[in-house]
Amino acid sequence: MATKYILAVDLGTSGAKVALVGVDGRVAAWESELVTLRVLPGGGAEQAPDDWWRALVAATRRLLARHAGPASEIAAVCCSTQGEGTVPVDREGRALMDCILWMDMRGAPCLRRQFGGLANMQGMSLPRIRRWIRLTGGMPSPTGKDPAAHMLLVRDAFPEVYERTYKFLNVLDYLNLRLTGRFVATFDSILTSWVTDNRDADDIRYDAGLVKDCGIDGDKLPEIVKCTEVLGPLTPRAAEVLGMAPGTQVVAGAIDNTAAAVGAGAVADYAAHLYVGTSSWVCAHVPFKRTDVFRSLASVPCAVPGRWLLTALQATAGGNLTFLRDNILYHEDELLAEAEQPDVFKVFDQMAARVPPGSNGVLYTPWIWGERAPVDDPALRAGLYNLSLEHTREDIVRAFLEGVALNTRWLMGPVQKFLRRPVETINLVGGGGSSAAWCQIFADVLGVELRQVKDPIQANARGAAWIAAAGLGEIALADVPELVEFEHVFAPQAVNHAVYDERYRTFLEIHKRMRPLFRRINKGAQ
Secondary structure (H helix, E strand, O other): OOOOEEEEEEEOOOEEEEEEEEOOOOEEEEEEEEOOOEEEOOOEEEEOHHHHHHHHHHHHHHHHHHOOOOHHHEEEEEEEEOOOOEEEEOOOOOEOOOEEOOOOOOOHHHHHHHHOOOOEEOOEEHHHHHHHHHHOOOOOOOOOOOHHHHHHHHHHHOHHHHHHOOEEEOHHHHHHHHHHOOOEEEOOOOHHHOOEEOOOOOOOEEOHHHHHHOOOOHHHOOEEEOOOOEEEEOOHHHHHHHOOOOOOEEEEEEEHHHHHHHHOOOOOOOOEEEEEOOOEEEEEEEOOOOEEOOOOEEEEEOOOOOOEEEEEEEOOOHHHHHHHHHHHHOOOOOOHHHOOOOOHHHHHHHHHHOOOOOHHHOEEEOOEOEEOOOOOEOOOOOEEEOOOOOOOHHHHHHHHHHHHHHHHHHHHHHHHHHHOOOOOEEEEEOHHHHOHHHHHHHHHHHOOEEEEEOOHHHHHHHHHHHHHHHHOOOOOHHHHHHHOOEEEEEOOOHHHHHHHHHHHHHHHHHHHHHHHHHHHHOHHHO
């Protein structure tokens, strides 16, 4: 019987990956294409939706040119994308401005104006917060980094765009529009507009009161569908430019943390996965809706029927290494002309493996773009501590890896309290999961068994493929743990864990002492 493939799309902040994935989860081939990120004054961050589509088309056509099988083998297209971006589109589906990304903080003042009150927390009224938490499970981030703030920013700062907007779409929703012509949002992509009643995991719907108070005209919000819903076939135009068979179905898909949870094989209740990419998160499916407002943790809508996904987001993880590569080691200046740039992340791995745990005393705090959880604080910033003349860049590289892991340990306490049970095993996915040195660091810092999922960088694509396969009736999502494969299992080493216990106490002390200084220095980010 011929293998059925899913064309799985993984659109992250750094670029688009497309993969041909069998319904069993095996990746037959993949291609990637970079996408430009624009960081703007005042906390802005944008990407051009046309660049996403260009990258998707270019990578898909290269992939299909290498794939010898007939187009009929591809049963569906399904996307996983970065979340919490906002694209206003007109009735013809044209983007009216660049996407306001998940990193963008310009809408924070708009939130305070829209939702303020005499009795408030972080500028938003307590009665509204109580209603958001009761119905949605969360609330708009005071940092302005989600669509609730983005849409208000468009309304207030770009009124001509707002007037022409037919629908506000998340990143996933925009790609689905380009593929099918349908204006829809999924259970998870609509979440951070904070206008839905999420108390029934299988029936996520708009709440009239939340929509009325959100400050956005309700008719500018899209229809909501399940992640596994078959949206219909590719449009003739999309099929033509992608080089795919007319009639190929499109399944709604999911944003990155939802897809990664499936792709990591962590779909059983309380099974945890750690994703390490540009940003980072710890997630676990749970049979209940709950919120820890003080630690910015919540269980939210997802792709698995009857379940919510505990989602604990951290602002930047691998993004710190990208910063080190692009802004320090290989910044475009005279020094760059003197050296060829290698596969720098593999070199980082080799360098870190030569340095003992604790980085010879160097400690790094990875808050390069503020933090989301376990503290929601946009004023925090990264820092290297305890540098001396005896240190080398090898120490700094390992300190970067350890700093991200220490930050994850900080998050794990609230996560385990939320789950009401210890986490003893974690499936690791994302680009960071390709680093054996980093995997061992995470295991040692966290003190848990860490299972490195095979081809961890493909987890989102694999998750999208399994979501599509479930939507097509080829598998049930409950089958996924039997399909996932592991490259290696890293056990924590007691002697290293003891070193990191001491480092962790220092890490927390640095946060305690530096937090008021960062708030004073970075007043505009609060």
